[in-house]
Amino acid sequence: MIDRLDLQPGATVLEVGCGTGRNLIRAARAWPDARFYGLDISAAMLTTARAKVAAAGLPGRITLAQADAADFDPVALFGIARFDRVVFSYTLSMIPPWRAALQQGLAVTAANGRLAVMDFGTQGGWPAWWRTAFLAWLRHFDVTPRADLAEEVASLATLANRQADTRALWGGYACEATIA
Template identity: 45%
Template sequence: MTKTLISDRAHAGRMDRMYRTQRHVYDATRKYYLFGRDTLIEDLDAGQGDRVLEVGCGTGRNLALIARRYPHAKLYGLDISSEMLLSAEKALAGSQATLKTADATDFEPRAFGVDGFERIVISYALSMIPDWEKAIDAALDALVPGGSLHIADFGQQEGLPAIARRILTAWLSRFHVTPRAHLMSVVTAKAGTRGLIVETKTLGRGYAWLVVCRRP
């Protein structure tokens, strides 16, 4: 067994243990500090029949909103935590969304029976994925021509007082969350090698970062 496989299984186990009980209160508590998710959804502009995948879909909160906002889109979700997907299945009951337990760093569209996706969403998941750069690679490679990757995650709180940054960082570490200081530059570089166009936006003086990569 390779070291990478052992690490992936360890991460999956850690996420399952953490969310076995937390999943029941996750959405009620996270709404106070996971900013930018609804902005991301409004900017998706998913059309008739577009395949929309959320990487790290968690409880299904975002996919449920996407289903209401874009009722003619086809929804897909993956998460490394099978515990989280139990909540997602309930949230998406009746929506015909396809959900799978999978690793964000090495998934392939064919696992869902498709050749790619028109829209891919990664919302506050990269800060919890140890090999987050590989997750970006996998998402970019799963886009079809004309598709786009939409990312929302913690920024570096660059416009906030230093004490606020320290408090937030300490709080997030309790939940295995590490804001990625080089998120924008890494995404921009990876998108550039694939010929994608990148748009970036900051919210709340750097509290949250939004990134969109569009494939021509």
């Protein structure tokens, strides 16, 4: 997903649910002419992210803030109303109001921008024993794959007069979706 961001110089990228900042650091290295922003509801995750961003020598290119994925003001947090790319990486499955978070992400995506999602799938292409065990393991960490993610993405894209693309990866292990 990071490799396919297709960023122009000066582009802005927001990762919703940035956790420890791993994706932001990788993306900032891959796209040195872009600016990166991350938000997370967890103060502990952001403490780790700030330390990792500093250790990577990227505090001037990555800005972090604490906020709720389903209800945040990007201008108050970052001084930017819309982003060229908004990314959710394995986060919607951990956000209880995931539909509201997805709506909020699309709302802060620039008119010519793209929203990208990568998350756990429902394991539909895997043997039943794997699916049952893996989904139980995910539940242990309060992770719930969103079985209707593709439908929600398609619906939001239609309402916003945009195009949606969703595909299952690796036998349903993951789901990738974009709204452009």
